Structure formats: structure tokens, C-alpha cells
Amino acid sequence: MRRPLVGLALSLACVGTAGCGADRASRDAVPPVAVPRPPHGAFVATVERVVDGDTFVARRDGRRLRVRLIGVDAPESVRPGAPVDCYGPEAARLLRDLLPPGVTLRAAYQGEPRQDRFGRELWDVWLRDGRFLQAELVRAGAAGPHPYPPQTRYADLLDGLDVRARRAGAGRYGACPAQ
Numbered sequence: 001m002r003r004p005l006v007g008l009a010l011s012l013a014c015v016g017t018a019g020c021g022a023d024r025a026s027r028d029a030v031p032p033v034a035v036p037r038p039p040h041g042a043f044v045a046t047v048e049r050v051v052d053g054d055t056f057v058a059r060r061d062g063r064r065l066r067v068r069l070i071g072v073d074a075p076e077s078v079r080p081g082a083p084v085d086c087y088g089p090e091a092a093r094l095l096r097d098l099l100p101p102g103v104t105l106r107a108a109y110q111g112e113p114r115q116d117r118f119g120r121e122l123w124d125v126w127l128r129d130g131r132f133l134q135a136e137l138v139r140a141g142a143a144g145p146h147p148y149p150p151q152t153r154y155a156d157l158l159d160g161l162d163v164r165a166r167r168a169g170a171g172r173y174g175a176c177p178a179q
Contacts, residue, residue: 035135036154038126042108047099052077053091054143055120056099058107068120070110071154072134073146075172086176091142098127098136105133110151122151138162141171 045060045067053074056067074095077088099105107123116122125133134154137143138161145158166173 035130035132036124036157037130038106038124039108042106042126044104045107047101047103047105049101050092050096050099053088053095053137056095058105060107066118066120067107067123067125068116068118069134069137069143070122070124070151071145071147071158072137072143074137074143075176087142087172090171090175091137094137094140094142098133104128110153112150116148122148124154132157134158135161139165139170141165141168141173144172 043060045058045065048057048059048064050056051066054069054072058065058067074091075085075088076082077084077092105128106126109122110124114122127133127136132154134143135157138145138158145155145162147155165171168174
């Protein structure tokens with residue numbers, strides 16, 4: 001009678017500590033932090049088109065807005081007068097896949113300023129399925145963390161995901177020299 005109880009106790013210990021062998025690969029593949037949820041006051045917008053790996057055009061309340069994602073920087077793919085960066089087209093393609101024209105998303109500001117020096121709106125974005133867009137881009141190695149003080153609410157999350165992407169050789173880390 002004691003053997004089943006010992007087995008049950010060991011199983012519960014493994015679940016409680018998440019430290020039993022076979023789960024190691026899956027733990028390493030998943031970030032150890034919770035994905036942020038849209039904050040109170042988040043709003044809905046509709047994507048018109050993607051410009052590059054960290055910028056898109058959206059409609060909100062009938063207004064057409066250029067949007068720059070807060071906290072990330074993707075390799076350049078359309079900067080006038082400048083060469084295309086390594087992995088720039090791939091980063092833009094990933095953002096286009098995540099934000100096809102017509103898709104709705106949830107977004108939020110992180111306070112002031114609400115626009116960058118180029119007049120683009122500064123948004124945190126969540127996809128329809130609840131994923132935090134900036135985290136998806138960093139996890140894939142398509143963008144790196146780039147805090148824009150004072151808007152640094154998710155900087156630690158993005159830094160942690162970037163370390164994992166770098167170690168895994170994801171995206172630009174596996175495709176570009178000196179990343």
C-alpha cells in the first residue's frame with residue numbers, strides 16, 4: 001500500500017517544483033515570466049498595413065495612424081537613403097504575418113509621450129489571441145529590446161526573451177554576423 005503513496009508523493013513533488021527531468025526542454029523553451037495582459041484602458045484598432053519590423057499603420061476611431069511599437073527595435077528594411085539591414089525583410093515579413101490587413105488588435109499607451117519625434121503613435125500591442133506582440137518579435141529574434149524611457153514597463157520581460165533568442169540563435173542571431 002505504501003508504494004502507490006510514494007509514487008504519488010514523488011509525482012506531486014515534481015509538479016510542485018517543476019524540476020523533474022523530462023520537462024527540462026519544455027521549461028527552457030518557455031519564458032519564466034507571465035505574458036502581460038492588456039491594461040485597463042486598452043483600446044481596439046484595425047491594422048491597415050505593415051511598414052517594417054516595428055512600425056505599422058492602423059485605424060483607430062476613424063483616424064489613420066502610424067504606430068511604432070514601444071520597447072523594441074527591428075532591423076531596418078525601408079529607411080530612405082540607407083541600406084537594408086541584415087534580417088530587416090524577414091522581421092517585416094514576420095510582423096506582416098502577425099498583423100495582416102484588417103486584423104483587429106488591442107493596444108495601450110504607457111503614458112507620455114504618446115508619440116515619438118516622427119509623430120508615430122507609441123503603442124504596446126496584444127494580438128487577438130492574447131499574445132503580447134513585442135514579446136513575439138523578440139522571442140523570434142526579429143527585434144531586440146530597446147527601451148524608450150520613460151516607457152519601460154516591459155523592459156525586463158523583453159530583455160529576458162532576448163537572452164533566450166540570442167542563446168538559441170533565433171532569427172537575426174542565427175542569420176546575421178556579429179549579432
